[in-house]
Amino acid sequence: xxxxxxxxxxxxxxxxxxxxxxxxxxxxxxxxxxxxxxxxxxxxxxxxxxxxxxxxxxxxxxxxxxxxxxxxxxxxxxxxxxxxxxxxxxxxxxxxxxxxxxxxxxxxxxxx
Amino acid sequence: xxxxxxxxxxxxxxxxxxxxxxxxxxxxxxxxxxxxxxxxxxxxxxxxxxxxxxxxxxxxxxxxxxxxxxxxxxxxxxxxxxxxxxxxxxxxxxxxxxxxxxxxxxxxxxxx
Numbered sequence: 001x002x003x004x005x006x007x008x009x010x011x012x013x014x015x016x017x018x019x020x021x022x023x024x025x026x027x028x029x030x031x032x033x034x035x036x037x038x039x040x041x042x043x044x045x046x047x048x049x050x051x052x053x054x055x056x057x058x059x060x061x062x063x064x065x066x067x068x069x070x071x072x073x074x075x076x077x078x079x080x081x082x083x084x085x086x087x088x089x090x091x092x093x094x095x096x097x098x099x100x101x102x103x104x105x106x107x108x109x110x111x112x
Numbered sequence: 113x114x115x116x117x118x119x120x121x122x123x124x125x126x127x128x129x130x131x132x133x134x135x136x137x138x139x140x141x142x143x144x145x146x147x148x149x150x151x152x153x154x155x156x157x158x159x160x161x162x163x164x165x166x167x168x169x170x171x172x173x174x175x176x177x178x179x180x181x182x183x184x185x186x187x188x189x190x191x192x193x194x195x196x197x198x199x200x201x202x203x204x205x206x207x208x209x210x211x212x213x214x215x216x217x218x219x220x221x222x223x224x
Contacts, residue, residue: 034212043203043215044155088155090213097160098143098210099168104154 002027002093006103013110019076021087021106026070029094033065035074036088038105044088048074079110114139116206117186118216125223131191131198133219137206144187145205145213146179155203161187194223 003026013019021035032051036044050056050063050072062075072091076083086105092098117136125131137144142162147155157171161181172179176194181187191198201220205213 032211036215043218044205046212046214049212092210097168098207099145099157099160100205100213101157102147102155 002030002091002101004089004091004101004103006087006089006106008104008106010107010109013079013108015079015081015110015112017079017110019079019083019108019110021074021076021089021108023072023074023089023091023103024070025072025089025091025101027091027093028067028070030067030070030091031094032092032100033063033072034090034092034100035061035063035072036090036102037083038086038088040085076108079108081110081112084108084110116141116204116214116216118204118219120219121217122220123222125194125221127195127223128193131194131221133189133191133202133204133221134186135189135204135206135216136186137204138214141206141208141214143207143210143213144181145207146187146189147203147205149201149203149218158189191221194221196223199223 035048038044048063056063060077064073088105089103090100144161146158159179160168176192203218205215207213
């Protein structure tokens with residue numbers, strides 16, 4: 001069973017702080033990694049993708065990947081109340097199936 | 113709107129009726145995934161299709177559930193003889209070639 005693990009939270013941070021969201025995965029051969037944001041009652045929205053070790057920055061978001069540790073993270077700088085949502089980590093495992101496997105998500109609360 | 117289109121957005125069915133959920137992928141996308149999400153739970157993979165082919169249906173219940181993606185027209189997820197436990201949000205996602213997957217707005221199925 002290929003698994004993706006996330007701490008469910010909630011993670012509570014003050015406005016303006018850095019929020020750090022973490023995800024581990026079990027399939028060492030996984031090649032593609034994604035972060036989605038899901039507001040309550042809405043559908044998941046793709047916010048970041050990362051494929052190689054290191055950091056990838058897009059605006060206030062930075063995705064970090066460490067394949068040796070089977071670990072991917074998402075940093076949100078200057079957190080805003082509008083960032084309050086559930087963040088889903090998705091991993092496409094090896095074997096050519098192309099099926100994203102999702103973690104259960106981490107609930108982020110940014111308080112003013 | 114070039115996004116993934118799902119309809120209906122809300123569907124109410126009585127126990128024993130059939131539910132048909134439709135998904136039109138983004139233009140240029142030939143990979144379609146269906147996921148189910150229960151309240152406060154993660155996205156559970158159901159089925160992965162390409163045009164006219166079911167690639168992986170390992171997440172789909174063996175009975176009452178079926179899916180198709182015909183050469184022309186949307187992908188259809190069909191649930192026969194619905195039961196209360198089928199009540200959930202059903203999301204469709206599409207991708208070009210197993211890379212970034214984009215979600216539709218979802219169909220909220222309520223079985224009464």
